[in-house]
Amino acid sequence: MHDIATHDDSKGQYFWVWVALLILTAIEVVLGYKQVFSPVRMLEVLLLLSVIKSALIIGWFMHLKFETALMRWLLVISVVACFIIMYFFFFPDADRIRTIGVQ
């Protein structure tokens, strides 16, 4: 049964997740300041870091990692599927506008 956090709940693991989130945030700030990438590449890198941070928050802080497989996969697959559909709507047109130079 998955009631209130039936898994092994040590404070240490949450502390380390918090530290990891702060470090990833610091990396993002440094990348934003240094601007070593082009804007589109920067968008991709920052999104990748954000996805890693959100996985840490959802998995550990929100305890989804410890829920049943059915709940875990149903939630993740349905939300990701909706985002993919949004992507099909938005970005091909954004890229077309960028390519043909219409401002």
Add this chain to the structure above:
Amino acid sequence: MAEAAMEHDAVHGLPATAHGAAGEYEAPLFGAYSKKVGMWLFLASDSLTFGALLFAFSYNRIYTNPWPTPFHAESIANATVMTACLLSSSLTMVLAVLAAKRGDRPWIRNWLLATMVFGTAFVVLHGMEWSKLIDEGLTLPGFASILGVSKTATSGELADISKNIPQFPQAFFGLTAMHMLHVTIGVIYLGVVAFRKWFLPVLAVIWIAGALLIPSGNVFHYPVHALGIGLILAAVILFLKPKDYDAHDVEVCGLYWHFVDLVWMFIFPLVYLMSTKVS
């Protein structure tokens, strides 16, 4: 089936023999109590709201060339502190859930109060930043007149951005206002769970103080009344459900709070760091 009935009883805090015959109830669909499943479904739908806003922002960001970069070191430092506040609030929220698991009431309240303090700090810092940006001219058509903002610069970098690239203030204010509203609701939610009816007079004092102290020309002069709406809703909920909130409630409000933190993990890099000007 007997095992399923016992699981249902355990989830709802009932003794195993409360329903008599085994198999009277089905097992919970996801192996979790209904409040938690309900909150997860709400968060899944809310993530689509924010997802659509973030996609719209990214769309604007890609096709608008040149995209303005009005955030200098001071703004980024402020936003970084705000991010640290939210991340720290998530840690204290987890500690509140652990205290709830132990049944440690004093520490549930302490950790929830710490979470509320971090959340309030986030809102205050964000509000100060909004006021500064609006004073310097970052606004939308009609935005200042609707909210009664009296002093908005008509020239300068941010005023030029508002005139020439309205996609930027539109995306910035749209996203951050939606998120700020979620954080404010979250702080009220935590206050109700932690302090129940004792939170209502505190919220009323904050609301009245805000209404009296925020000057009429400030952008938050009218929006502060959202606290009054929150007060009424909280009072109605506490009147209808005057219960002593249990460990399940603490865990469910924690899910909401972590979601608010999670959304900011996308807003901060996309809105702020993608609009940074290197000096």
